[in-house]
Amino acid sequence: xxxFVYTTGCRTNQCDSHIIVERLGKIGxxxxxxxxxxxxxxxxxxxxxxxxxxxxxxERIKKRREAEVVLVGxxxxxxxxxxxxxxxxxxxxxxxxxxxFIGRRGVFVEGGRDVPMEKVELDHPPIGRTRFFLKIxxxxxxxxxxxxxxxxxxxxxxxxxxxxxxxxxxxxxxGIKEVVLTGIEIGAYADGNMDFKxxxxxxxxxxxxxxxxxxxxxxxxxDAELVAILRDSxxxxxxxxxxxxxxxDRVLKEMGRPYGIKDVEERLEALLGEIDGIGLxxxxxxxxxxxxxxxxxxxxxxxxxxxxxYLHVFPFSRREFTAAFHMRDLPETxxxxxxxxxxxx
Numbered sequence: 001x002x003x004f005v006y007t008t009g010c011r012t013n014q015c016d017s018h019i020i021v022e023r024l025g026k027i028g029x030x031x032x033x034x035x036x037x038x039x040x041x042x043x044x045x046x047x048x049x050x051x052x053x054x055x056x057x058x059e060r061i062k063k064r065r066e067a068e069v070v071l072v073g074x075x076x077x078x079x080x081x082x083x084x085x086x087x088x089x090x091x092x093x094x095x096x097x098x099x100x101f102i103g104r105r106g107v108f109v110e111g112g113r114d115v116p117m118e119k120v121e122l123d124h125p126p127i128g129r130t131r132f133f134l135k136i137x138x139x140x141x142x143x144x145x146x147x148x149x150x151x152x153x154x155x156x157x158x159x160x161x162x163x164x165x166x167x168x169x170x171x172x173x174x175g176i177k178e179v180v181l182t183g184i185e186i187g188a189y190a191d192g193n194m195d196f197k198x199x200x201x202x203x204x205x206x207x208x209x210x211x212x213x214x215x216x217x218x219x220x221x222x223d224a225e226l227v228a229i230l231r232d233s234x235x236x237x238x239x240x241x242x243x244x245x246x247x248x249d250r251v252l253k254e255m256g257r258p259y260g261i262k263d264v265e266e267r268l269e270a271l272l273g274e275i276d277g278i279g280l281x282x283x284x285x286x287x288x289x290x291x292x293x294x295x296x297x298x299x300x301x302x303x304x305x306x307x308x309x310y311l312h313v314f315p316f317s318r319r320e321f322t323a324a325f326h327m328r329d330l331p332e333t334x335x336x337x338x339x340x341x342x343x344x345x
Contacts, residue, residue, distance in 0.1 A: 148320075313343050
């Protein structure tokens with residue numbers, strides 16, 4: 001049996017796909033797309049575009065190949081009825097037991113948000129790679145009005161520190177030079193009395209690869225203590241990616257984001273002022289229903305006036321089961337225009 005794993009979406013999905021490959025590696029062989037008996041599609045569902053990408057990929061496979069198609073992950077967890085004619089459909093719990101379902105057909109998606117944290121599989125350590133994405137946290141309980149992730153990923157949960165320490169040591173021994181700490185809301189990491197900042201301090205003195213990079217970190221968790229840890233660390237990469245979403249207080253409130261733009265300004269100034277050469281990246285969600293022309297210009301002005309080295313801009317996408325789904329949407333042409341304006345910065 002040969003298989004091929006195709007992944008869409010975030011780094012957390014990439015981490016999950018690595019585990020799926022490890023699980024399937026016990027009963028089969030990885031292969032190229034052309035050789036595969038099973039094509040596993042680990043599908044994002046954050047936006048309608050992500051949904052279309054997964055659907056079109058499956059349609060291409062169905063037309064050109066005789067392989068069985070297995071649809072797994074975030075998309076079927078939320079929209080299990082949209083199978084895209086996949087032969088087998090697995091939710092978040094089931095995808096980590098994929099070897100038990102291979103050869104079957106149908107939809108196997110357990111509902112609810114209580115999803116366990118799966119164990120990292122390292123039976124086949126990465127060969128020829130120097131970077132590894134390590135999921136330390138999963139899930140979210142915030143329910144921002146535009147976001148379906150809490151339904152797709154379940155309640156927030158964290159990987160035990162003992163397992164993180166073990167994986168770090170094995171990665172170092174396997175020649176990995178950099179580990180990227182990844183998750184849905186990594187700032188919410190908690191293992192007993194250990195929070196995210198305590199974790200960073202412990203990793204500073206543990207046996208790890210020589211460089212550790214913080215993945216996307218919500219503005220809520222960027223405080224003076226975090227700035228000091230990042231500034232003084234010998235291991236942490238001097239870069240930070242922050243999902244800002246908007247620079248308008250009114251829009252942030254309508255989105256359900258738990259911070260104001262003044263707080264963000266102060267935290268960005270602290271990062272830029274205390275850490276020489278730090279690279280800051282921002283996520284911006286434009287075209288949200290509450291984003292009128294004035295709010296959009298506030299965001300443009302904010303981005304223009306900050307020392308941002310990377311800007312990830314994406315248009316608002318109405319997703320069923322979110323509060324914003326019922327808000328009046330902006331025209332697609334206007335959303336695309338705003339994306340172009342911001343990306344040009």
